[in-house]
Amino acid sequence: xxxxxxxxxxxxxxxxxxxxxxxxxxxxxxxVVLTYNTQKDEADAVVAEIEQIGLKAAALQLNAGDxxxxxxxxxxxxxxxxxxxxxxxxxxxxxxxxxxxxAPFAETKEEDFDTLxxxxxxxxxxxxxxxxxxxxxxxxxxxxSTGLARFSTPGYSAYASMKGxxxxxxxxxxxxxxxxxxxxxxxxxxxxxxxxxxGVIRDxxxxxxxxxxxxxxxxVGLPDDIGGVVAFLCTEEARWVTAQRxxxxxxxxx
Numbered sequence: 067x068x069x070x071x072x073x074x075x076x077x078x079x080x081x082x083x084x085x086x087x088x089x090x091x092x093x094x095x096x097x098v099v100l101t102y103n104t105q106k107d108e109a110d111a112v113v114a115e116i117e118q119i120g121l122k123a124a125a126l127q128l129n130a131g132d133x134x135x136x137x138x139x140x141x142x143x144x145x146x147x148x149x150x151x152x153x154x155x156x157x158x159x160x161x162x163x164x165x166x167x168x169a170p171f172a173e174t175k176e177e178d179f180d181t182l183x184x185x186x187x188x189x190x191x192x193x194x195x196x197x198x199x200x201x202x203x204x205x206x207x208x209x210x211s212t213g214l215a216r217f218s219t220p221g222y223s224a225y226a227s228m229k230g231x232x233x234x235x236x237x238x239x240x241x242x243x244x245x246x247x248x249x250x251x252x253x254x255x256x257x258x259x260x261x262x263x264x265g266v267i268r269d270x271x272x273x274x275x276x277x278x279x280x281x282x283x284x285x286v287g288l289p290d291d292i293g294g295v296v297a298f299l300c301t302e303e304a305r306w307v308t309a310q311r312x313x314x315x316x317x318x319x320x
Contacts, residue, residue, distance in 0.1 A: 070153070071095060071096065071097050071121070071122070072096050072097070072156075072157040072158065072300070073096065073097045073098070073099065073147070073151055073153070073155075073156040073157055073158070074088075074091050074096050074097070074098050074099070074156070074157065074158035074159075074160060074300060075098075075099045075100075075101075075143070075156050075158065075159050075160065075197070076088055076091075076098060076099070076100045076101070076160040076162055077100075077101045077128060077130050077160065077161055077162050077163035077193070078101060078102070078103070078130065078162045078163030078164060079098070079100025079101060079102070079109070079112060079125075079162065080100060080101075080102035080105045080108040080109035080112055080125070081105065081108050081260075081261065082258075082260035082261060082262055082289060083162060083210070083255065083258065083260060083262075083289050083292050083293065084100065084160075084162045084163070085100075085108075085112050085289070086289035086290060086292060086293035087160060087162065087292070087293040087296045087297065088100050088112055088116060088123070088293075089112070089115065089116065089119075089293065090293035090294050090296065090297035091158075091293075091296070091297045091300060092116040092119045092121040092123070093119060093297070094297050094300070094301060095121070096121070096157075096158070096297075096300060097121050097122040097123065097151060098116055098121065098122075098123045098124075099123070099124050099125075099126060099143065099146060099147075099156065100112060100113070100123065100124075100125050100126075101125070101126050101127065101128035101130070101139075101163065102125055102126075102127060102128070103127070103128065103129055103130070103163070106125070106127070109125035110125060112125070113125050122150055122151060124146045124150045124151075126139065126142055126143060126146060128163070130163035130164075130185050130189045130190075130193065131181065131184035131185035131188075131189045132184070132189075133184070133188060133189060133192045133193075136192060136193055136196050137196070140196055140197070140200065143200065144200065147200070154200070155200050155201065155202045156200060156201060156202065156205075157201070157202050157204075157205045157206065157300075158205060158206045158207075158208070158300045159194060159197050159201060159205070159206070159207045159208070160207075160208045160210075160296060161190045161193065161194065161207070161208070161209045161210060161232075162210045163185065163189075164185055164186055164210065164262075165181070165182070165185060165262075166222075166225060166262050167181065167182055167224065167225060168221040168222060168225075169221060169224075170220060170221055170223075171220075171223045174223065174224050178224065179224050182224050182225055182228050183228060186225070186228035186229060186232065187228045187231045187232060187235075190209060190232060190235070191235060194207060194239065198243075201248065203246045203247050203248065204246070204247040204248065205246075205247075205248050206248065206249050206250075206251075206299060206300050206304075207236075207239060207243070207248060207249070207250040207251075208250075208251055208252075208253055208296055208299050208300070209232050209233075209235070209236050209250070209251070209252045209253075210232075210252070210253055210254075210255070211229040211230075211232050211233050211236075211252045211253070211254040211311065212225070212226060212229045212254055212255060212256075213254055213255065213256040213257070213313055213315040213318050213319065214226040214229065215229045215230045215233060215254060216254070216313065216319070217318070217319035229254075232252065233252050233254075233311055236250050236251065236252045236309065236311070237250075237309045240308045240309035241309070244308065249299075249304070249305070249307060249308035250308055250309065251299055251307060251308060251309070251310045251311075251312060252310070252311045252312065253292065253295055253296055253299070253312050253314060254311055254312065254313040254314065254315070255287060255291075255292050255313075255314050255315065256277075256281065256286075256287050256313070256314065256315025256316060256318035256319075257277045257281075257286045257287060257315075257318060258286065258287040258288065258289060258291070258292065259274070259286055259287065259288055259289075260289060267286055274286055277318065280318060280319055281315070281316045281317055281318040281319075282316060282317025282318075282320055283316035283317055284316075285316065286316075287314070287315065287316055291314060291316070292314055295312065295314050299312075
């Protein structure tokens with residue numbers, strides 16, 4: 067019997083958590099389309115790594131905060147789905163793309179607020195909306211939030227507020243798309259060693275140690291701690307999980 071492999075679209079999949087998610091999905095037999103903003107070489111390297119596993123992959127440029135570019139992006143995606151995967155739909159949307167801007171509330175600039183809003187909430191809202199015609203019934207949507215939506219760390223008021231909005235949106239999407247068999251969940255990582263927000267967790271030993279000291283499992287997170295959870299939510303075993311916030315933080319700040 068010939069089976070058609072399912073396809074995941076991951077925004078911000080060229081590095082960090084997105085790259086790890088892409089690899090974990092491929093290891094579960096899922097083909098991947100990943101987006102990048104500027105780092106085409108890194109994205110192409112992830113595609114090559116997935117192809118070495120024996121799966122198909124493609125990379126597309128996307129500015130996740132530029133809503134006006136989304137129609138063009140989805141036209142290009144439709145072509146890639148047809149040319150590379152021989153289909154006109156995909157199965158899993160993972161809204162991962164993001165940036166970190168750290169500033170005290172009193173010093174947060176309007177332009178930084180707008181940048182965070184465009185990428186982390188407005189962009190996710192309308193990218194997901196425009197993805198629906200290409201998303202198979204019975205598919206999955208996974209939105210990325212943050213542990214900072216539960217516990218508070220000075221300097222992240224704007225970023226965490228956008229992620230709080232994402233968590234509310236997730237529940238609404240789960241309600242409205244449930245009739246199509248589409249599950250919608252939030253994955254909320256704690257502090258992770260990546261280059262996110264300038265690599266503050268990865269590259270600052272004292273901050274790393276401080277975070278580890280308030281984490282139940284005694285260390286900060288690694289990308290491998292997150293990618294497998296996202297991949298699990300794209301499996302048949304996770305079919306009855308929807309409208310949930312799944313924090314993957316090692317017990318940070320409990």
